[in-house]
Amino acid sequence: MDTMRDRFAPVVSRLLDEDPRVAVVLAEIGTDGFAEAERKHPDRVINVGIREQLLVGAGAGLALTGMRPVVHTFASFLVERPFEQVKLDLGHQDVGAVLVSAAASFDWPAGGFTHMSPGDVALLDTLDGWTVHVPGHPDEAExxxxxxxxxxxxxxxVRLSVQSNQRGLAVDGARFLTVREGRGGVVVAVGPLLDAVLDATEGLDVTVLYATTVRPFDAASLRRATEAAGADVVLVEPYLAGTSTAAANDALADAPHRVLGLGVGRGELRRYGTVEEHVAAHGLDARSLRERITGFLAGAGARVRS
Known part of the structure; x- marks a missing residue:
């Protein structure tokens, strides 16, 4: 199966053909995928070199002229390093862009901590007006x-990852999807963690919601699910643990509830390892998730089907 990032350049190259407003801004990363598009649209495929602050600033400048810039590099270089430009050049000037990241929280362990960005979504949460998509499959990414x-x-x-579920679902860029229904709590699985959550909750009488658009947070779907399944909620996110707990608490502010946020821990893992080893170390593999989910729900009398 191809990866989400494998889909990125072909999809955006087609969008360059279809829409004269679209432009692509790169900082060396991903340039090979746009070689043909650059030949066809040399004025709309721009490589600024290894200058990530300029990457975002150039995108904002294009937006000020009426263009629709697509800005791409690794997440740590797209959100964290040029955060001031994200905040001011885009937010303060009130212009739009599509930031498309790669490497997610720890997709390239050999790159070390400089190439990891578990805090990217939490950082964007400090700014107003951002939509955040976290696809869990290449089809959803497209x-x-x-x-x-x-x-x-x-x-x-748009947060791309090499981690992927086995199959894509019909996502709409707004709502959470109900994948499994139960009565003993609600588990929200974000993006590429859906398969692990489904394995972890097999046999548990819980509702599983699937989220690929996490901002704006689909409060209405969560409220409906808790009305039927009980007001204990577990959020399982592929980035910093607890990133969406405030949003879930706000969604359920008028009802008694409990929320557990699972995700990438704050501690730095100082060995390269593999993606799978990082997943397990952060407790995001199916076995660890089952222990943590059942432990949390046990206090509310979560039911397990025989």
Missing amino acids: TLLRHAVGAGDDRVY
């Missing part, structure tokens, strides 16, 4: 990329 580029002049972040 859908959400098209949705992001076509979203008027909004500010959109």
Whole structure:
């Protein structure tokens, strides 16, 4: 199966052909995928070199002229390193762009901590007006990329990962999907963690919601699910643990509830290892998730089907 990032350049190259407003801004990363597009659209495929602050600033400048810039590099270089430009050049000037990241929280362990960005979504949460898509499959990435580029002049972040579920679902860029229904609690699985959550909750009487658009947070779907399944909620996110707990608490502010946020821990893992080893070390593999989910729900009398 191809990866989400494998889909990125072909999809955006087609969008360059279809829409004269679309431009692509790169900082060396990913240039090979746009070689043909650059020959066809030399004025709309721009490589600024290894200058990530300029990467975002150039995208904002294009947006000020009416273009729809798609800005791409690793997450740590796209959100964290040029955060001031994200905050001011895009947010303060109130212009839009589509930021598309690669490497996610720890997709390239050999790159070390400089190439890891578990805090990217939490950092964007400090700013107003961002839509955040976290696809869990290449098909979903293609859908959400098209949705992001076509979203008027909004500010959109699309978080791509080499981690993937086995199959893509029909996502719409807004709502959570109900994948499994139960009565003993709600587990929200974000993006590429759906398969692990489904394995972890097999036999448990819980509702599983699937989220690929996490900002704006789909409060209505969570409220409906808790009305039927009980007000204990577990959020399982492929980035910093607890990133969405405030959003879930706000969604359920008028009802008694408990929320557990699972995700990437704050501690730095100082060995390269593999992606799978990082997943397990952060407790995001199916076995660890089952222990943590059942332990949390046990206090509410979660039911397990025989």
